[in-house]
Every structure is written in structure tokens, then in C-alpha cells.
Amino acid sequence: MKKIVLYHVLLLFIISGCKKDSETKENTNTETVSNSEQYEFVGGYPTEATIKKAYDDADLTRAIQAYKFFYPTVSGEGLVKGNDSIKIKPNSSFGTLDTKPGQIGFTLNSDTPYGPIPIDLSKGPMVIDIPKGPLIVVAMDVNQRWVADMGIPGPDAGNGGKHLLLLPDYKGVVPASGYHVWKSSSNNLTVGIRSLPVGGDVKAAMDRIKTVKVYPLNKPADWKEPNWLELTDKPQNTTPVAWENNFKYWENLNDVIQREPVFEGYRNYYGELAVLGIKKGQPFKPDTRMKAILEKAAKIANAQMRVQSFADRRPDRIVWKDRQWEWVALRFEDGDFNTTDYVDLDGRETWFYQAIGASPSMFRRKEGFGSLYWLGLKDNTGKYVDGGKNYKLTIPTPVPAKLFWSITIYDAETRSQVLTDQNKAALRSLFELKDKIGGKSIDLFFGPKAPAGKEGQWIKTLPNKGWFAYIRIYGPEVAAFNGTWKPGDFEEVK
Numbered sequence: 001m002k003k004i005v006l007y008h009v010l011l012l013f014i015i016s017g018c019k020k021d022s023e024t025k026e027n028t029n030t031e032t033v034s035n036s037e038q039y040e041f042v043g044g045y046p047t048e049a050t051i052k053k054a055y056d057d058a059d060l061t062r063a064i065q066a067y068k069f070f071y072p073t074v075s076g077e078g079l080v081k082g083n084d085s086i087k088i089k090p091n092s093s094f095g096t097l098d099t100k101p102g103q104i105g106f107t108l109n110s111d112t113p114y115g116p117i118p119i120d121l122s123k124g125p126m127v128i129d130i131p132k133g134p135l136i137v138v139a140m141d142v143n144q145r146w147v148a149d150m151g152i153p154g155p156d157a158g159n160g161g162k163h164l165l166l167l168p169d170y171k172g173v174v175p176a177s178g179y180h181v182w183k184s185s186s187n188n189l190t191v192g193i194r195s196l197p198v199g200g201d202v203k204a205a206m207d208r209i210k211t212v213k214v215y216p217l218n219k220p221a222d223w224k225e226p227n228w229l230e231l232t233d234k235p236q237n238t239t240p241v242a243w244e245n246n247f248k249y250w251e252n253l254n255d256v257i258q259r260e261p262v263f264e265g266y267r268n269y270y271g272e273l274a275v276l277g278i279k280k281g282q283p284f285k286p287d288t289r290m291k292a293i294l295e296k297a298a299k300i301a302n303a304q305m306r307v308q309s310f311a312d313r314r315p316d317r318i319v320w321k322d323r324q325w326e327w328v329a330l331r332f333e334d335g336d337f338n339t340t341d342y343v344d345l346d347g348r349e350t351w352f353y354q355a356i357g358a359s360p361s362m363f364r365r366k367e368g369f370g371s372l373y374w375l376g377l378k379d380n381t382g383k384y385v386d387g388g389k390n391y392k393l394t395i396p397t398p399v400p401a402k403l404f405w406s407i408t409i410y411d412a413e414t415r416s417q418v419l420t421d422q423n424k425a426a427l428r429s430l431f432e433l434k435d436k437i438g439g440k441s442i443d444l445f446f447g448p449k450a451p452a453g454k455e456g457q458w459i460k461t462l463p464n465k466g467w468f469a470y471i472r473i474y475g476p477e478v479a480a481f482n483g484t485w486k487p488g489d490f491e492e493v494k
Contacts, residue, residue, distance in 0.1 A: 056293065059276065063297030066272040068305060069345070070253050072144035072352040074240045075106065077252050079190050079356065080142060082238030083118050087229060090120035090188065091216075096209050097231035098202055101417040101425050104237040107355045107470060108417060109408045110426050112136070113202060115193030115209035121167035122187040127179070129213035132160035134196035134205075137212070138359045139165065141186035142256055143263065144352065146335030146359045148182035151193075153361030153370060155180050164217060165189070168261045175217075185263045192357060196403065196474075200430045238356075241414055245302045250276075250294050254284040308346065309353040310377060310384075310412065310468070319374055324382065324489045328354070328373035328470060332363040354415050365481060372476040376469035380489035388463030390447030394488035397437055402475030404429045409446060409459045412466030422460040432456055446490070 039054065040047045046054065082105075088095050094117045097103065099110045108114070119126050119139075130137060130150050135158070137150035147165070152158040164179040167187055174181060193212060195205040210228050243249045257273065257280050273279070276294065277286045286294060317326040330347035331337045335358045337348040351358065354375075364370040376393075378384055385391060399405045406428040409418045417425035427433055427444055436442060436457060445451050446467075450458040461467050471487060479485040 056289075059290065059293050060297055060300075062272050063276055063294055064301045064304070066269065066276065067249065067297055067301035068349050069269050069272075071244075071301075071305065071349065073142060073256055074243065074249055074253050075352060075356060076140070076142040076144045076190070077256050078240040078243075079116075079238045080118065080188055081252075082236055083116055083190075086231065086234055086236050088116055088118060088231075090118040091123060091126065091214070091226065092224070093227050093229055094118075094214070095229050095231040096206050097234075098206065099417075100232065101419040101423060102235045103231070104235075104239055104241075104414060104416045105356065106239055106415045107408075107410055109406065109470070109472065110417075111404070111406045111408075111428060111430075111472060111474070112194040112196055113206045113209060115195065115212065117191040117193065117212070117214060119165060119189050119191055119214075120187055121165060121184055121189070123216065125167065125170060125172070125217040126165045127213075127215055127217055128163040128165065128191055129215070130154075130156060130161055130163065131208075131211045132158065133208055133211075134158065134198055135208065135212070136194040136196070136361075137191065138357060138361070139163075139182065139184070139189055139191045140357050140359070141184050141189045142260060143186060143266075144357060145185055145263075146357075147184050147189060148180075149359050149361050150180070150191075152196075153359070168263070185265070186260045188260065190357075197430060200434065239414070239416065245299050247291060247295050247298065249298045250278065250286075251284070254278050305349055305353045308350050312350060314346070320483060320486050323486055324376065324378045324380065325471070325487065326375045326377070328375045329358075329363045332365045335359040335363065367476055367478045367481065370476070372473040372480055374471045374487075376471065376490060378490070380491050385446070385467060385469075385490055387461040387465040387467055388448060390445065390449060390451070390493045391490040392493050393444045393446065393490050394441050395444060396441045396485060396487070397439065399429065399473065400477035400479035400485050401429070401473045402477060404475075405471070405473045407444065407469055407471050409461065409467050409469055412468055418459070418461060418465075418467055420460045420462060425459060427457065427459060445493070447493070451493070 039050045041050065087093060094115060096113060096115050098113045099108050128137070128150060135151035136153055139147040139150070141147055148154065148163060150156065150161070150163050155161065162179045164175070164181045166174070166181065166183045168183070168185055193209050195208045197205040214226055216223065240249070240252065243252050257278055262270065262280065277290055278284050312326065314330060316330060319325045319327055329351055331339070331344045333339065337344045361370045379391060406426050408426040410416060411418050429437065433442065443457065445454050445458040447461055448463060473480055
């Protein structure tokens, strides 16, 4: 009898075990994500907790990617609103400035005077009439997509020409001749003028900017000639730094989406924004949950872009294998970061976190009348340069530049020129270094204190502040590309 009881107990145990194994296998089949992700499915259906987590995660991921893609747009809006704050108005008032550190703008420089010309094409096509002379002019839309090169890098090649800017959906008559015709993908765009200071003559360069004529293709009866404001000593901020890691980033992006016409090439990306609550023609009123997600996404995405910009992992960033210098622009085929098969989003994000504007002439890697940029972040030991330490940089001379060259120092947080009581951020071949260049090389210095007797070859930096450098060569010659000339690295001076 005991044997029979034991047999039944054993049988029940085996049956129970088989049933548990079957249930375990069934549950395993329905749980498609590891437990570490805390996604749970019962019978193939998500639990309430899983539904919430999945949507929170999906919306955060979508927001991070949308943030990165539209960063150039929000930065472009920084230009629009920054200019507006100092009375630079579309089609009516423009500016001239010999840039100083007090003018906050992503990697602006003082190599040449600037002339910002905001344009609003919603009023109709506009003409930019460029005179003959040493002017470098680029037009970009509010998304910072390249629209036109004019002046030296344009089809007029510095010989003067009329450039016609058309609005995105323009249906009117286009003149058959007499104009270089360009079509913008937004109504608001910025035409940026750089006037070369030939022989170091800044005044002549500033005056030359004002010889550019801007007027409607079809002038209305009440048309008034634009006026030019002198901005050199006027502080301004044309960056999105105040918005870039908080909810205001999305509010400014929404302003652009509502104001500008739809750009067909961004349809998929507008779809990303629609899920997040930014839709053209509709109010942007995220609930508490979505607002928190968008705040978090801004912080994460901005941090990721900072890492991309200052700790780039791409091997093609290196200019010379035995130096720390990197290419500022990772793409050089055109101004829109196109490769043969895809858009280089990584290169696009890296560029626009540091800089504004892009055009084919800015990215050329061949000798000629373009410009060349190299980025310096680290000393010769591979450590980031430190604003509290003193460094020396040796530049072999002559530098392979048909026109001129410079090195500019930028604040790593603002990506704008370092702002100190020295009120200077650049050492330039046409100015500070003009009478110091000779022999086989020149030593430049960077740090809190100037070395004795070298004050004219020194830029002040601030303790506890990171900085980086751009070397710019205008009219680069072949030695800048084939390795027969290269600058030294930053070396700490004790």
C-alpha cells in the first residue's frame, strides 16, 4: 500500500513539474525583451507598466534624434532672433562689424569684417547685387542649408554680378538673363558678407560691404533703400546657447515650423516632430509627461553632440597622423553633407554644434581661393588644453596661404571667441603677426600669462575654462594638403 501511495506522489510531482516547464516555456516565448529592460508581455500582450515604459522610451529616442537633426534650424533661428534684438531687420536694415569677442556667435572670427543681411522672401524675390572686388558672400536658409555662393567663390568669381533669390513656391516670371538665379527652401534666410582686408586695410573692407545693393526684383512704389548699422562695438548673441539644453529649444523650433513653408526634403523629420506635438498649423501644447520627455531629450542630445564635437571617434577626423590637429569639416563634397549614397548626419551634427553656415567653398580640400579650417583641442601628449596652463605653438613659415592665415581661440562652452580683459581672441598674419613673421617659424603663446617680451604673440585664456583653436588658411596652397607643411602641436610651458 505504501508503494502505491509513493508511486502516486511521485507521479503528481512529475506532472506538476512538466506543467511548470510548459508554463515557463510559454512565458519565455511571450517575453520578447529581456527582463533588464522591464518590458513584460502576458500571452503576447503588454502590461500597463510596459505600455507606459515603451511609449516613454520611444518618445525619448525620437526626441533625441529630432533634436540633433533640427539643431541647425534652431541655431539658424538664433541668427534670426539675435539680429532682430539689435535692430537688424529683413530687407530693411543690415549691419557691418569688425568682430570682437563680445559678439557671441559660433566660431565667428575677426579675420575679415562681416556684413549680416537678413532677407524675407515672403515679400517677393530679392536681388543681391555684388560689385567687383574681394568679397566672399554666402546665402543660407533658416535651416542653414546652403542656397548660394556669391562674390569670389560664386559664379561671378569676384567680377561682380546680380544674384536673384527666389522664394520656395515662387510661380512668377524669372528673367531670362542678367541674373544668377537661386531658390531658397525657406522664406527667411541670411546673406553673410565677408570683405577681405587687403593689405590689412579694415576700413576699406568695411566700406566695401556697404557697396552691396539689396532690393526687390519688382520694387514697390514705397520701396526705401536699406540702411547700414555699425555693430562693431555692440554686444550681441546670435547663438541658441540659452535654449539648447531646455524646453525653450522646442518652442523656438516650433516658431520656425509655424512660420516657414514646408521643405519637401524634411517630410520624414516633420513626421518625427508631429509625434512629439509639433505640427504646422496647430498649437504646441505638450502635456506634463511630454514636456518632461522633451526637457530630458534636450539635455541628453546636447551632451551627445558635445561629445561628438570634442571627442570625435571617426578616424577620418585626423589631418596628420603625427599631429593632434583635426579637420573641422568631416565632409567636403558639398555644402549639404552628402556622400555618394547618404547624408553624413554624424558629420553634419559635429559641424553645426561648433559653427554656422555651410557651403561648398567652405569645405574644399584643394588649393585655390577657398578657405581651410583645422581644429585643435589637445596638446602634444593627447590631453585637452587647459585654460589655466600656458602653451606654445610653433608654426613653420611661410604658411602655404595665397591670401592670409590666422589662429583663433574659442571658449569650449559657448563655442564663441574667448572673452577676457585682453578683448582679443586671434593672432593674424595681416595684423598682430605682420611684423613678426620671418625666418623658418614663429612661436605663438596661449595661457593666463604672457611670456616676457611675447605679448604680441599671445592670447589670454582663463583658468577652469576649456578652449579650442581653429587655424584658418585663406587661399590654401598645395603644401597645406600634401603633408610637406604642417603646424606643431600645443606644448605646455611650465
